[in-house]
Amino acid sequence: MKKTITQILSITLLLSCVFTLSAQNSKDKYDHWAIDLGAGIHTVGASLSPGYNPSLFGQGSLGIRYMLNNRFGLRLDLGYSSFQDEAALPFKSNYYRASLEGVVNMGDVLKFHTWTNRFNLMMHGGVGAASLNITEPTDNGGDPMMALNFGITPQFRINNRMSLFLDFSSLIHFYQDDNFDGGPNLSPRESNISLFNTSLGLSFALGKNKQLADSYFMEEVVVNDELEEIKNRLAAAEKEIEVLKNKELAATPNQELIMTELDERYVRKDEADKYANVVTGSNVDFIRQLLNSGYINVYFDVNKTRIQDGSLNSVNYLKQFLIDNPTVNAELIGYADETGSEERNKTLSQNRAKRVFDVLVAAGISPARLSYYGGGEDKSVTEDARQFARKVTFKLK
Structure with a gap:
């Protein structure tokens, strides 16, 4: 014993x-x-x-x-x-x-x-x-x-x-x-x-x-190595924007060139005409209208909070707009498709919005200018288009 x-x-x-x-x-x-x-x-x-x-x-x-x-x-x-x-x-x-x-x-x-x-x-x-x-x-x-x-x-x-x-x-x-x-x-x-x-x-x-x-x-926390990867991808996106700014078109000033590129990527001609009455000399109102109307979103894969590579430019565009307009604040709203439970979709959508929030803060945007929440299931899309429901949208204030 x-x-x-x-x-x-x-x-x-x-x-x-x-x-x-x-x-x-x-x-x-x-x-x-x-x-x-x-x-x-x-x-x-x-x-x-x-x-x-x-x-x-x-x-x-x-x-x-x-x-x-x-x-x-x-x-x-x-x-x-x-x-x-x-x-x-x-x-x-x-x-x-x-x-x-x-x-x-x-x-x-x-x-x-x-x-x-x-x-x-x-x-x-x-x-x-x-x-x-x-x-x-x-x-x-x-x-x-x-x-x-x-x-x-x-x-x-x-x-x-x-x-x-x-x-x-x-x-x-x-x-x-x-x-x-x-x-x-x-x-x-x-x-x-x-x-x-x-x-x-x-x-x-x-x-x-x-x-x-x-x-x-653990995915609730932005892991250092993943955050570093996102920073590198943002840097690459900034280089693409810089190349765009430096294009030499004699008839088109740089600011107009960026807006023209944005129109070609995100807006059909008839939609651009519809908002033509709000375009000002600085184009700020026009860009605000595009962001608030859902033309630019951040998309995610099924049950993931990692930003798709093709959506990094959208995050970078919002970041640059906030830097250029220091009086503007942004609200980030996350969504999920209909496949999960209500509680799961609420948590997942909020984690997606939080991920975009973390990336913007890491890129130099003050957290005081940002807010986020989870909108749960996006009921505006059908089952056949659920890939468009897994997203984060922007609202500028």
């Missing part, structure tokens, strides 16, 4: 050292620490004498988890099980375990966020120590053993701080001398799947952010 206690304390100390070295980054928008509390049923898979059938109920677990990021983490898993059977020779036994496990957020690996924001899947596995203490019909004084623990954990997000989970775990024991009923284990040196645990429980985030790392979607 002393050996078991020593092993458990060693695991706890090791986990504490790892957690101390992995101090939480204050910039993260999720909590690294979490508690997993579960209870349920167990089934003995091996090391049981013939004729015994222990009760299913009587197991619980406590997990103290630290997520290094929203995909990988470590956990100290503590468990207890109680076995008894009122057979011809009744028995009672208690089982204690502690293990250090690695945790993988498979929902993030498999991109569950592209089709759900409620369900998730975790996997865990590790090694630890266990002790089987027989109390009836005799007291064995404790049977220490080594244990491997593997499991999968489907989750349902209740809110950002709490998730309901259903855990399926298998425990493999080494060096088990006694059966769970107190009889001798005839093959103690052989490993076997001794226990199957099924637990229902809750996971709680611990921290000021009130956000579980497992349900946090």
